[in-house]
Amino acid sequence: MAVLLLITGPSIIPYWTKNSINVPRSLSVAYVAWTIVEAAGAVLGTYLNGVGIVREKVIVVFCFCLVALPLKISAIIHYRPTGLIVATTVAYLLTVVGLYSTVFRNHIIARMRYRPHGE
Numbered sequence: 001m002a003v004l005l006l007i008t009g010p011s012i013i014p015y016w017t018k019n020s021i022n023v024p025r026s027l028s029v030a031y032v033a034w035t036i037v038e039a040a041g042a043v044l045g046t047y048l049n050g051v052g053i054v055r056e057k058v059i060v061v062f063c064f065c066l067v068a069l070p071l072k073i074s075a076i077i078h079y080r081p082t083g084l085i086v087a088t089t090v091a092y093l094l095t096v097v098g099l100y101s102t103v104f105r106n107h108i109i110a111r112m113r114y115r116p117h118g119e
Contacts, residue, residue, distance in 0.1 A: 002035035030085040037089055041096060051111040056104045064095040 005012070006028050013023050048057055068091035075083030100108065 002032040006032045024082065027082045027085070030082050030089070034085050034089045037092055041092065044100070048108070051108075053104075053108065053111060056100075056107065060096055060099050060104070063099060064091060067091045067095050 009023065009028050010025075013021075045057070048054075068088060071087040071091050072084055075087035079086070
């Protein structure tokens with residue numbers, strides 16, 4: 001859906017807003033990137049909840065907040081709304097993807113292989 005908005009946005013957004021705002025292309029591109037990353041994260045989060053990996057999620061979310069907040073504050077000051085979205089995406093990739101693919105990788109894989117007795 002986000003890609004559709006990216007393609008049709010230049011003609012739809014002025015109609016929706018009655019030409020009251022101008023959305024830069026860079027903001028639309030940043031939003032598409034974030035939406036894709038967020039959707040993948042939602043899938044991963046659902047899986048992790050399902051297999052009972054909660055403690056690690058709390059650690060990752062805490063790290064994400066520690067990284068994201070200063071990045072967002074700096075980005076909004078220097079790069080306006082587009083910077084905010086880019087900072088969020090970068091912080092997410094560094095912390096969430098980074099920690100799950102390195103620090104917690106073996107634990108997640110072990111849970112994928114786990115089979116309860118009787119199955």
